[in-house]
Amino acid sequence: MSAATLTSPLRRVLPRPSGLVWTVLRLHRTALWIWTAFVVLTAGLLLWLYGPGATHTQHLLDTFGYAGVQEDAWSAGTIGSPFSGAYNDLFYDPASLLNIASFAVAVFAGGSLIARELENGTARLAWTQSVTPARWLAAKLAVPALFITVGTGLLVALYRMLWSAHSDLLLAGIGPRALYFALGPGTVALPLLGLAVGVLAGLVLRRTLPALAVAGVAQSAVIAFRANSWPFQGSYQQPELAVRSRAITSTGAEIRDPGCYESRPCLARHDVVGFTREYLPSPDYWPRQLLETGVLLAATAILVAAAFGVLRKRSTS
Numbered sequence: 001m002s003a004a005t006l007t008s009p010l011r012r013v014l015p016r017p018s019g020l021v022w023t024v025l026r027l028h029r030t031a032l033w034i035w036t037a038f039v040v041l042t043a044g045l046l047l048w049l050y051g052p053g054a055t056h057t058q059h060l061l062d063t064f065g066y067a068g069v070q071e072d073a074w075s076a077g078t079i080g081s082p083f084s085g086a087y088n089d090l091f092y093d094p095a096s097l098l099n100i101a102s103f104a105v106a107v108f109a110g111g112s113l114i115a116r117e118l119e120n121g122t123a124r125l126a127w128t129q130s131v132t133p134a135r136w137l138a139a140k141l142a143v144p145a146l147f148i149t150v151g152t153g154l155l156v157a158l159y160r161m162l163w164s165a166h167s168d169l170l171l172a173g174i175g176p177r178a179l180y181f182a183l184g185p186g187t188v189a190l191p192l193l194g195l196a197v198g199v200l201a202g203l204v205l206r207r208t209l210p211a212l213a214v215a216g217v218a219q220s221a222v223i224a225f226r227a228n229s230w231p232f233q234g235s236y237q238q239p240e241l242a243v244r245s246r247a248i249t250s251t252g253a254e255i256r257d258p259g260c261y262e263s264r265p266c267l268a269r270h271d272v273v274g275f276t277r278e279y280l281p282s283p284d285y286w287p288r289q290l291l292e293t294g295v296l297l298a299a300t301a302i303l304v305a306a307a308f309g310v311l312r313k314r315s316t317s
Contacts, residue, residue, distance in 0.1 A: 109198025
């Protein structure tokens, strides 16, 4: 052995995925990049809403109270449209994107992740290469589930941070309470259920387009049920969120909003120099969230068990 060999530094190789995990990552790298881009862009929107996006509306709230929040929303155009540009409407867009993401997860799982490999025979080829069907399916479920949990968990944490900081800038009504009861661990569990729905559809149908369609329809039904049914986020079954709105005088005292709207002489007459407004926490939040999360995860576990049962039956036949 030469002296050069003895003195050359050892190269440190960073660990990287191998085996089935690496195969899944390599085969579905496009979907992984799309998911990563979705998480980054949605997180960017949430951070913008948390910071510079809230500046103008917050100034109107501080100056005119709830009347300023209303004026900001009305002046931006059609209320309730994601394209209106109003801060009130932009606040809800990440929630819509999370629902769309759970639908996309189901479609991807039913089509590209499972059915396409069964349809073109690559799955059975893998089973002949010392990879059991159960291990193959476990990797197909575990790798996407990890990315889904981390990504949606991050977005929900940012959304809760945004709610805590700026929910006072939302127009009162059904919207804020629906969003309040939708943000939590149940939002993380929803795309995991979509993954299970898609995987089972792919294994049962074994053809890409039918599996993709069935998974999409099934997950759309789940999203609609979650949005409109007690004890989840049903619009008319939710308890009202109490709102505390007060005007602040130059002495620091809190008084009732005198209803001056945008009249500065009226504000001066009542010695109002600022306003405060907040939605108060509901004692029903965690019971509903835990119940919903438990139901969604239980349904996910049942569908995963059914998927393994279908796979075992198909692979031995």
